[in-house]
Amino acid sequence: MHKWGMVIDLDRCSGCQTCMAACHAENNIAIIGPEESAMGRTIHWIELLPFIEGEYPHIKARLLPRPCMHCEHPPCIKVCPVGATYTNEEGIVGIVYSRCIGCRYCTTACPYTVRSFNWYEPQWPKEMKGSLNRDVSIRRKGVVEKCSFCHHRLLKAREMAKSEKRELLSEDYIPACVQACPSNAMYFGDLNDPFSTVSILSRERRAFKLLEDLGTEPKVIYLSEGM
């Protein structure tokens, strides 16, 4: 069984936000206009977070792309009263939109703040509708959404492997953000395979996870900047 994980090398990352745009295009994330944005209602499944510390001129600043961590022990699942969010056996944390009642306990419980709420029915001008990705469903008003590691791509890859009568290889499946990243800062693969790129990188000296002390055991691993 695969265990999917991601490695983000912050030394290669340039902070360009391609991952954010690629995610929007791939996952039909709603366009949140200026008024709604001002109320903090934007939705990003992966977002570039700034950490700017110190006082001028002694500043230490960092930029950190943050998708869903797909924790081994996800706090969001424990608080969901209706079982709308779950972990599958490959370690991906998913949401059943039709079960979600919009209570937003999970958005509060998630220490990484990766979950967003749909405050209204996502809408596109009619000229644009045909350009939505047909592999991903549109959300409804009142449900929570978040990064799925582009799970629909895994389903597609699995179908493809089946039709070619072979086992699924971890190269068959790659999320949109990893595919688009121009500075090759993102890696994706099977953490159960000790020789996969992500496994090798996750054992590197520079490797760390966000808020490790919480015991969530994220499957997104960062490599710190510098030598």
Added chain:
Amino acid sequence: MGGGAGAAIALGGGFWKWSQFPPAERSNGPGVERWIPTVCGQCTGGCGILVRVIDGWAVNIAGNPLHPVNRGTLCPKGIAGLQGLYDPDRIRTPLKRIGKRGEGRYQPITWEEALHLVSESLKDLRQKGEAHHLVVLGGRYRGLMRSLWDRFLNSFGSPNYIDNQFRWEEPPVEGLFLTQGIDSLPAYDIENAQYILSFGSGILESPWSPVQMLRGYGHFRRGRPGIRGRLVQIESRLSFTGIKADEWVPLQPGTEGILALGIAHMIIKEGLYHNEFISGQTFGFESWTGPDGREHLGFKEFVLSEYEPTVVSKRTGVPIDQLIRLAREFSSSQPSLAIGYRDRPFHQMAVAILNGLMGNIDVSGGVLIPRSIPYQSLPPLKEDAIAQRGNSQKRIDEGKGISVNHPYLFAGNTLSRKPYKPKVLFLYYTNPLFSNPDPGLFSKALQEIPLVVSFSPYMDDSAQLSDLILPDHTPLERWQDDPFFLNSGFPVLGIRQPVIPPLYRTKATGDFLLALTRSLGGQIQKAFPWNDFKEVMMVSLKGVFEAKRGDTFGLQFDEAWTRLLQRGGWSVPSYKNFEEFSKLLLEKGGWWDPVYDFGERDRVFRTPSRKFEFYSQGWKKARSSSSGEWKDSSFLPHWEESKETGNEKEYPFHLHVFRTMSLTGGRNANQPWLQAMAGQHLFEKWKTWVEINPVTAKRMSISDGEWVWVESPRGKVRVKARLYKGAMPDVVSIPFGQGHSSGGRWSKGLGQNPYRLIGDDLDPITGYPIHGTTRVKIYKA
């Protein structure tokens, strides 16, 4: 596998929503997906893309893995290209103005009517012997469209093609001209550099080829085992490049040039420069005697006497020890690269000579000069008598020197009617009412011109003042060639092809131009024997086929193989005849020549001395016709103190205008995905903000998120104050990209354009306003 199927329902739940997608015009059967290669048109980065097309809808964009510029990756703008295509507020048919100028009342007309209107007024110009009163203002694009415009104006009889490029998105080309005599773009081999000293160059947020630069950056940092490149960013604000850099060196706005001279001073004083290169391949380093027996000052003597660290430190605010350390680091970590921005020409030159001092010209990890694409040139054309008379007229911007294009002088001269007033203006791929400082000047100039024709697909700020709008296809709907190069200096030719049929009644401007020549008739028609732009492209591509170099795009393995063969004098391309060649071009996305020829001095140094010039003889030559006394220091890299707009007492802050990755170039404000990430370091989106140092803001009792006025002697804008630790205490920064006075639902009336604050103090060489000289004051709104 059962878990997978379960998750299918869970994660993809609600497939019934599919029925909502396509409007009635197109069928919604089971989609057959195709990936069509083309070239992204969101900026001039030249990335190859694959567009996923289902049932005639473009539904996603991915990088083309075969295209060497981006190798399958993209930048945010590239992905948002879809939103450029499907912008609901695109102009859908040709429009004729019926209200007053700028009122925005238009009437749709047919393309036949549009052609008739344009050709009648052009015929009229020629009849009156005023052919030169036709002006084409062109923006940033590449390839044969430019040759077509030149050819059209030539056969018509006007010398007035004026480049109005978005200046600060370009590499420092004037510096390259002064030192190497080249007026095209250089390639910076950042993949192989050890150390990059960036003088205000936005290499990570607004480079000229974003994806290529970012790919290069990844490689520069961690692509070479055991080697990690070091990046130092010198800038008046902590930009994304500054954040990612190992060191950020804040300095007074606009003083990058004098800092470069200070570093050159230390390198020379400590004898750290590349002796062999300086003695063999440069001119003007030591003092020299001209053919007329006159003694001339050398760069070495000049810089040693003028740019002491104390002087430089005082002007820039950079501590002396830091300056000395930078000079030592720059010279000891080889190969090193100094990259500037399009500052004033002699400041660019000051940065360029740092590369010369270290001998990093035409070497791996240095500044490279790419070969051009071997197009077959178009046949010579015959000018008729009217055209000859028109072409011999003075240009309206009276362009001369290293930069013949002076859009500001064009606007000024239009208002003063000297040397003459333009009668017909074509706007192609440019929006001077937005993307230039002092947009008011252009607005006044456009009002003076009897017929303004815009080819913009969107109702941009300049189109709104036009009499006729003849909407071009968007880049995903048209044919275009894209000659470019890589950081490694390899020439690349991308082919842009339509991925879907045009959505609306738009027309490629190239095709319109060809139709126009047919309607004008005579020698003009004879000069254009082609049916459409694609045909022009195919004719020119014959030259590439016949050059017997390079190959169509392939995998990285193929690249190595091609190179190996070519070094041995072989050329084994994957095609045998022109038909195969053109078929492969469209399938793979283009052609390239993965070889860089080092040591071709005639190509690399096109200065009068055929050497790298510390003393610009090329500029001296260009100047010789004009009168006035010239000192030796006028031809050496030197610091020019710029006049400030606004005095310090009344306007206590420097204004720094910066660009962000998402809205660089000012073309993409109509794309919500980009709007939603405009200022991610402060979580700003959809609006314009001003960055203020927190200590300064506290002193002025301005709190985070408050609305303030930023006022310069030229005007004022209302923006949101944001406290930013990366702001210098006496510098406030505003991003460029918002504040369109016209456009669709996602751009009009959102935010402010900081160029309205910038003065019209023009640099005498380039004719552009000088950057970083505007002072402002801030008060609560």
